[in-house]
Amino acid sequence: MTLWRYALRRLLQGIVTVWFIATATFLAMHAVPGDPLMSDKAVTPEIRANLEAKYGLDQPLHRQYLIYISNLARGDFGISFTQKNREVNDIIREHFPVSATLGILAIVIAGMGGVVWGALTALYRNRLPDTAIMFLVILAISVPGFVIAALGQLAIVGLNRVTGIPLLPVAGWGSVSHMLIPALVLGLGTMAYLTRLMRSSMLEVIATDYIRTARAKGIPATRIFTHHALRNAVLPVITVLGPAIAGITTGGFVVELVFAIPGLGRYFVQAVQQLDYTVIMGTTVFYGAFLVFMVIVVDLLYGIVDPRVRLE
Amino acid sequence: MPSPHMTLSADDLAPLPRTEAANTLVRPSLSYWEDAWRRLRSNPRAIVSLGIVVSLLLFALVGPLVWRVDPAQQDVDQISQPPGADRSATVAAPLAPWRPDGRAPDAPVLALDGAATTQAVRLVWGPLPGAERYRVYRNLYPAERGQAFGMPLAELSGQEVRAFEDRLDLRPQTWHYTVVGLDARGNALPDFVTLPVTLARVITAADAVARGMADREQDLPPGTVVKFALHPLGTDYLGRDLLARLMHGAQVSLFIGLCAPLLYILIGVVYGSLAGFVGGRVDQLLMRIADFVVALPFLLFMILFKIAFGIGPGESGIMPMLVALVLLSWPASSRLVRGQILQMREEGYVGAARLLGASSPYLIARHMLPNTLGVIIVTLTFAVPSAIFTEAFLSFIGMGVAPPTPSWGSMCNEGIKSMLEHPHEIIFPALFISVTVLAFNLLGDGLRDALDARMRSRE
Numbered sequence: 001m002t003l004w005r006y007a008l009r010r011l012l013q014g015i016v017t018v019w020f021i022a023t024a025t026f027l028a029m030h031a032v033p034g035d036p037l038m039s040d041k042a043v044t045p046e047i048r049a050n051l052e053a054k055y056g057l058d059q060p061l062h063r064q065y066l067i068y069i070s071n072l073a074r075g076d077f078g079i080s081f082t083q084k085n086r087e088v089n090d091i092i093r094e095h096f097p098v099s100a101t102l103g104i105l106a107i108v109i110a111g112m113g114g115v116v117w118g119a120l121t122a123l124y125r126n127r128l129p130d131t132a133i134m135f136l137v138i139l140a141i142s143v144p145g146f147v148i149a150a151l152g153q154l155a156i157v158g159l160n161r162v163t164g165i166p167l168l169p170v171a172g173w174g175s176v177s178h179m180l181i182p183a184l185v186l187g188l189g190t191m192a193y194l195t196r197l198m199r200s201s202m203l204e205v206i207a208t209d210y211i212r213t214a215r216a217k218g219i220p221a222t223r224i225f226t227h228h229a230l231r232n233a234v235l236p237v238i239t240v241l242g243p244a245i246a247g248i249t250t251g252g253f254v255v256e257l258v259f260a261i262p263g264l265g266r267y268f269v270q271a272v273q274q275l276d277y278t279v280i281m282g283t284t285v286f287y288g289a290f291l292v293f294m295v296i297v298v299d300l301l302y303g304i305v306d307p308r309v310r311l312e
Numbered sequence: 313m314p315s316p317h318m319t320l321s322a323d324d325l326a327p328l329p330r331t332e333a334a335n336t337l338v339r340p341s342l343s344y345w346e347d348a349w350r351r352l353r354s355n356p357r358a359i360v361s362l363g364i365v366v367s368l369l370l371f372a373l374v375g376p377l378v379w380r381v382d383p384a385q386q387d388v389d390q391i392s393q394p395p396g397a398d399r400s401a402t403v404a405a406p407l408a409p410w411r412p413d414g415r416a417p418d419a420p421v422l423a424l425d426g427a428a429t430t431q432a433v434r435l436v437w438g439p440l441p442g443a444e445r446y447r448v449y450r451n452l453y454p455a456e457r458g459q460a461f462g463m464p465l466a467e468l469s470g471q472e473v474r475a476f477e478d479r480l481d482l483r484p485q486t487w488h489y490t491v492v493g494l495d496a497r498g499n500a501l502p503d504f505v506t507l508p509v510t511l512a513r514v515i516t517a518a519d520a521v522a523r524g525m526a527d528r529e530q531d532l533p534p535g536t537v538v539k540f541a542l543h544p545l546g547t548d549y550l551g552r553d554l555l556a557r558l559m560h561g562a563q564v565s566l567f568i569g570l571c572a573p574l575l576y577i578l579i580g581v582v583y584g585s586l587a588g589f590v591g592g593r594v595d596q597l598l599m600r601i602a603d604f605v606v607a608l609p610f611l612l613f614m615i616l617f618k619i620a621f622g623i624g625p626g627e628s629g630i631m632p633m634l635v636a637l638v639l640l641s642w643p644a645s646s647r648l649v650r651g652q653i654l655q656m657r658e659e660g661y662v663g664a665a666r667l668l669g670a671s672s673p674y675l676i677a678r679h680m681l682p683n684t685l686g687v688i689i690v691t692l693t694f695a696v697p698s699a700i701f702t703e704a705f706l707s708f709i710g711m712g713v714a715p716p717t718p719s720w721g722s723m724c725n726e727g728i729k730s731m732l733e734h735p736h737e738i739i740f741p742a743l744f745i746s747v748t749v750l751a752f753n754l755l756g757d758g759l760r761d762a763l764d765a766r767m768r769s770r771e
Contacts, residue, residue, distance in 0.1 A: 017604070017607040020604050020607065020608075021607065021608060021609070024608060024613070025616060028613070028616045028617060028619070028620040029616070029619070029620065031620040031621075032619055032620050032622065138750065138753060138754070139746075139750070141749075141753060142697070142746050142747075142749040142750035142753055143742070143745075143746045143749075144701055144704050144705065144708075144721075144724075144742070144745055144746070144749075145705070146704075146705070146708045146724060146725075146728065147724065147738075147742040147745070147746065150724075150728050150731055150738060150742075153731075154731065154732075157732065246609060246610075250609070250610075250611040250612070250705075253611075253709060254705065254708060254709065257709065258728065269709045269710075272615055272619065272709070272711060273709075273710055273711075275619070280615075280616070280619070284609070284612050284613075284616060287609055287612055288608070288609050288612065291609050292607065
């Protein structure tokens with residue numbers, strides 16, 4: 001099966017890429033001025049030596065690298081420097097599902113919204129709905145994510161004030177009502193981008209010969225729209241889902257920060273601010289591997305959805 | 313479609329008289345750039361955007377010369393002031409000690425003794441039933457039974473002490489003071505008295521002179537109204553002038569937003585044209601390297617590089633950000649240029665030039681690069697907003713420029729914390745980021761339509 005061979009090759013390439021990401025992460029973190037024990041209470045040389053031995057910091061660089069890579073290969077990301085006795089694996093296991101839930105919800109909102117709005121604008125080309133939606137789209141593309149997040153939070157406050165009851169929680173995590181606005185906020189930028197893409201793709205499809213043929217055969221307009229135009233126009237949207245997932249993943253940092261959601265993104269930003277070396281390295285490699293894997297999945301999906309695409 | 317030309321008569325087919333004019337071009341021939349400029353000019357959105365971009369540059373470069381306020385200077389008299397806030401103050405005599413004995417009323421009410429000013433709020437109240445001593449609260453909101461009364465200011469010892477002077481961090485605003493009686497064991501009794509107090513801003517003559525509002529104290533008799541320093545767009549949570557910070561932040565944001573894309577696209581052009589022109593093994597190797605850089609998750613590695621470069625004491629952290637951006641962003645443009653060069657290598661005019669003896673550097677410089685310049689300029693325009701976004705994102709999560717250097721992103725980060733109380737602190741920087749990005753996006757659309765026939769959007 002060519003599909004399987006293709007998938008295997010992409011997977012191997014992906015592993016090499018992840019290895020490269022891990023190496024770059026390792027080297028970048030070792031170029032950091034100072035060392036991880038600087039802020040620690042390792043005042044006496046003896047304690048310091050012990051701690052260095054514990055974390056393997058007394059080894060030469062290539063030894064440290066080998067230890068790091070072999071640990072990574074076994075899926076061990078190490079122990080947090082600032083939270084003693086907490087493994088990075090635990091942190092990822094605990095916080096990533098939250099980020100993933102939020103991200104999946106956001107990508108679903110973005111994807112569905114993008115397809116619907118994009119198709120709508122193409123149908124109403126150069127008329128009021130098109131102009132209005134495209135104006136909103138360019139606005140959503142131009143406003144940074146944290147401003148959208150702040151506006152979302154303001155909207156919740158306003159909504160709660162108007163209705164007089166706490167309709168939606170302003171921050172936190174736990175129930176569906178906690179997820180709605182953050183997911184919408186997170187997906188908005190991607191949705192705007194997908195709307196643009198869907199619109200131009202739809203306009204291209206509408207102008208093709210097979211749509212004209214379908215119309216000439218007397219197929220009802222709604223059926224042409226759903227069965228001939230929409231299906232073909234959606235394809236380019238799938239190709240950009242990979243980058244879109246990357247955007248939503250990093251966009252999640254800000255949204256989780258603003259809405260106080262206990263996801264991995266917020267944890268990563270905190271680790272960065274506290275210079276928690278192992279957590280930074282672990283989450284970076286984890287995110288990198290995740291994104292590489294997602295791009296492969298999207299490419300495979302594209303080959304399955306569109307049989308015209310030859311996987312090579 | 314019926315057309316008037318459908319019916320032809322013999323006259324229509326008669327040959328036209330030969331004239332000299334028919335052989336000369338009616339319109340002057342336009343160069344590529346003249347044609348592009350003509351197209352761009354006819355696009356109102358692009359021209360408005362161009363105007364906005366130019367005014368933003370003026371705002372960043374000329375602004376600080378006109379509005380010479382230090383963006384790091386704190387005005388402690390005006391903290392978190394919205395634009396257009398009242399900045400007048402009345403000159404008052406220095407605060408004299410207060411002797412409240414015998415001034416407390418007999419009825420259970422809360423009253424002011426003297427005027428409430430930013431120097432002091434002097435409260436007196438009548439006895440509350442059953443109270444052994446009293447506790448004084450201050451709040452932003454009216455007191456309600458069952459609700460918290462706000463910040464406890466003091467607990468007074470003894471039944472007879474029914475006066476309190478508040479001098480704690482007074483601001484010209486309205487506060488709700490509440491006095492609650494306590495029983496012998498210190499538990500709050502249900503009865504309370506409350507009073508909304510609007511504080512008038514006053515300043516002593518000596519302070520006014522110290523702030524440069526007048527030369528001599530003699531010029532400021534009590535009752536004179538003086539004005540505090542003007543902050544057209546208000547101040548932030550440390551009392552720093554927002555307009556000055558926005559101007560200096562514009563320098564940072566636009567510097568990164570313009571320089572980083574210029575640099576990495578330049579690198580990309582050199583790298584890509586080299587790969588595309590040389591081809592073969594070299595091309596494969598160069599592009600494989602670029603592929604690896606592309607594979608790095610962009611924002612994660614921006615953060616990582618920012619940590620790796622570090623920010624020394626007294627540094628702003630702009631240069632590390634620029635270097636990190638350039639290091640991570642060049643491959644996309646090099647791929648683009650390589651593709652263009654590969655395509656062009658097969659074109660007839662390149663072959664013709666080669667036949668005429670053109671050398672490779674000449675071919676690249678005179679034929680290939682000018683032909684890709686349109687694409688490069690469009691890429692550059694679209695790269696600016698993404699660089700500005702990256703700067704804002706990093707500064708927002710605290711990994712961008714180091715304080716006190718302002719950037720629009722770090723201003724948003726500071727402003728979002730008091731978004732509900734002082735919305736102007738986030739609105740202005742957010743607006744500047746959004747308008748800048750919007751302008752560059754629309755300008756990019758316009759330039760794409762004007763410069764590149766192949767990429768022209770189907771409007």
